[in-house]
Amino acid sequence: MEETLEDFMEQEETKDSDEPSLSPYNSPFRSTRLHIQRSNVCSRAYFVVVMVFFHVYILNVIALLLYVHYNNGPGDLGSRDGAAVASVGESRGPLPPPAPGPRDLPVEDHSPSFSLPRIEGIRVGHVQRVSLVPDRTHEMKTLSLKPLLFEIPGFLSEEECRVVVQLAQLKGLMESQAPAPSHGQEESNQPLLSLSTEEVFSLLDLNQDGLLQKQEIISHSHSRDGTWLSPHNLRQILTGLEDCPTGMLNLENFRRVYDVSQRPGKQQNGMVRNQFKQRSKHTWLYQGLGSHHVLHALRNRVISLTHLPSALVELSEPLQVIRYEHGDFSNAHYDSSHSHSESTCTHTRLAGNSSAPGEVSCRYLTVLFYLTSIKEGGETTFPVADNRTYDEQALVQDGVDLTDTQETCDRGNLRLKPTAGTALLWYNHLSDGRGWMGELDEYSLHGDCPARHGVKWVANSWVNVDPDQQVQARYQRLVAQRHQAKSGMEEHYQPLSHSDLHQDL
Ligand SMILES: *[C@@H]1O[C@H](CO)[C@@H](O)[C@H](O)[C@H]1NC(C)=O
Numbered sequence: 222m223e224e225t226l227e228d229f230m231e232q233e234e235t236k237d238s239d240e241p242s243l244s245p246y247n248s249p250f251r252s253t254r255l256h257i258q259r260s261n262v263c264s265r266a267y268f269v270v271v272m273v274f275f276h277v278y279i280l281n282v283i284a285l286l287l288y289v290h291y292n293n294g295p296g297d298l299g300s301r302d303g304a305a306v307a308s309v310g311e312s313r314g315p316l317p318p319p320a321p322g323p324r325d326l327p328v329e330d331h332s333p334s335f336s337l338p339r340i341e342g343i344r345v346g347h348v349q350r351v352s353l354v355p356d357r358t359h360e361m362k363t364l365s366l367k368p369l370l371f372e373i374p375g376f377l378s379e380e381e382c383r384v385v386v387q388l389a390q391l392k393g394l395m396e397s398q399a400p401a402p403s404h405g406q407e408e409s410n411q412p413l414l415s416l417s418t419e420e421v422f423s424l425l426d427l428n429q430d431g432l433l434q435k436q437e438i439i440s441h442s443h444s445r446d447g448t449w450l451s452p453h454n455l456r457q458i459l460t461g462l463e464d465c466p467t468g469m470l471n472l473e474n475f476r477r478v479y480d481v482s483q484r485p486g487k488q489q490n491g492m493v494r495n496q497f498k499q500r501s502k503h504t505w506l507y508q509g510l511g512s513h514h515v516l517h518a519l520r521n522r523v524i525s526l527t528h529l530p531s532a533l534v535e536l537s538e539p540l541q542v543i544r545y546e547h548g549d550f551s552n553a554h555y556d557s558s559h560s561h562s563e564s565t566c567t568h569t570r571l572a573g574n575s576s577a578p579g580e581v582s583c584r585y586l587t588v589l590f591y592l593t594s595i596k597e598g599g600e601t602t603f604p605v606a607d608n609r610t611y612d613e614q615a616l617v618q619d620g621v622d623l624t625d626t627q628e629t630c631d632r633g634n635l636r637l638k639p640t641a642g643t644a645l646l647w648y649n650h651l652s653d654g655r656g657w658m659g660e661l662d663e664y665s666l667h668g669d670c671p672a673r674h675g676v677k678w679v680a681n682s683w684v685n686v687d688p689d690q691q692v693q694a695r696y697q698r699l700v701a702q703r704h705q706a707k708s709g710m711e712e713h714y715q716p717l718s719h720s721d722l723h724q725d726l
């Protein structure tokens with residue numbers, strides 16, 4: 222632009238300089254005047270152009286600052302320093318309150334338009350502050366971008382770690398189901414847990430009124446691998462319940478229904494087990510209404526951390542607590558599954574397509590809590606974290622199997638030493654780019670190195686999401702309807718509660 226201006230001035234000058242030939246006598250004067258005029262006009266134009274640019278620039282900066290301020294400001298008090306736990310693109314809608322009362326649980330957030338925020342990793346080593354509890358903030362450090370993995374030290378206090386371990390011991394642990402190398406295949410048909418029918422009834426009876434309502438069964442429709450009741454059992458119980466004229470089961474009716482569902486040979490185990498090997502013991506701790514306050518607090522902290530709709534987190538699997546004794550391990554695996562049209566998610570099974578033959582775990586993200594520190598071994602390994610490329614074939618190469626944690630733990634890209642109270646958060650799925658859950662993130666492969674010295678306790682909190690947003694919405698509507706239908710009755714059993722309810726852990 223400057224050049225055009227110069228050119229223009231140049232032209233003016235040549236036009237002018239032709240004239241003096243006609244009147245040579247005033248030529249010196251004219252040339253001086255021209256000179257002055259030229260430099261005047263030139264600097265003014267230049268000045269105007271610079272000032273226009275300058276103002277536009279300043280206005281842009283102000284507009285940008287205002288935009289950032291109003292987008293992050295009011296809703297996000299916890300992350301004031303700008304290292305906001307910001308969510309991507311369209312998920313910028315109003316986020317749900319972090320810790321709602323449990324009673325309004327399934328009623329909200331079941332509109333099909335809700336979306337799944339994701340925390341931004343920024344870069345490996347980036348630290349952002351998050352507000353999880355009223356009296357302090359926590360630091361959250363990005364450990365890898367593939368998968369998106371964070372570490373939050375001090376997520377649980379020492380006391381809370383101890384309580385969770387004690388509750389797990391109180392409830393009793395069972396062998397993790399996938400057989401260890403030394404164990405035979407025939408084991409898989411045996412009942413998981415030697416609970417009496419009365420105990421199962423009591424565990425299912427969340428409000429402890431001596432009757433099983435449909436809602437109570439549905440709320441247990443959780444995980445395939447390891448939950449003490451298989452989805453098949455739950456369906457049988459549900460069918461029995463629907464056959465009952467009262468729509469509820471007392472202990473006597475339950476015994477009849479449950480014994481049928483437990484009969485061997487009737488187990489329809491449609492899942493093909495893969496080669497996955499692990500050795501550990503685990504149990505499940507219910508975290509909802511009436512559970513121990515530490516478990517309840519942990520769930521609310523997960524909601525604050527992930528910024529996910531609270532209903533989604535509250536309808537997810539119970540907390541899984543795992544104990545690894547000397548030599549115990551798990552090979553590298555995925556917590557979630559590729560979505561196939563011929564399988565449904567376990568958690569939405571009752572609302573989903575019951576004619577689909579397979580059933581898989583659908584876990585958007587994992588929050589892993591280290592409940593103890595361990596002197597040696599027992600690291601969590603992510604063998605392909607932030608690898609440049611992922612190639613399934615390259616996992617097993619030249620006789621080296623990167624998923625075999627007993628042999629190749631030291632070759633993984635990322636290994637984390639358990640420290641009591643630290644939480645890890647990672648996304649098992651990518652985003653689908655429209656604010657919902659996308660494909661399984663193949664980099665989220667992880668396993669547990671053998672514990673060498675000491676006992677390792679960890680807990681897993683999974684957030685279940687159905688890749689089909691419609692099915693997830695339908696499931697949440699179903700639970701909400703049950704909840705509302707039940708809430709009329711709620712008044713008369715609510716008072717007889719809390720000490721009894723703690724039985725459920
Ligand atoms: C349910 O699954 C079957 C078998 O996979 C499929 O043919 C059918 O279209 C599915 N129905 C719905 C409503 O998704």
Ligand SMILES: *[C@@H]1O[C@H](CO)[C@@H](O)[C@H](O)[C@H]1NC(C)=O
Nearest residue numbers: 605608609610611612615616
């Ligand atoms: C990790 O990245 C390297 C370099 O791109 C590649 O050669 C290797 O196969 C990758 N490993 C896996 C398991 O994909």
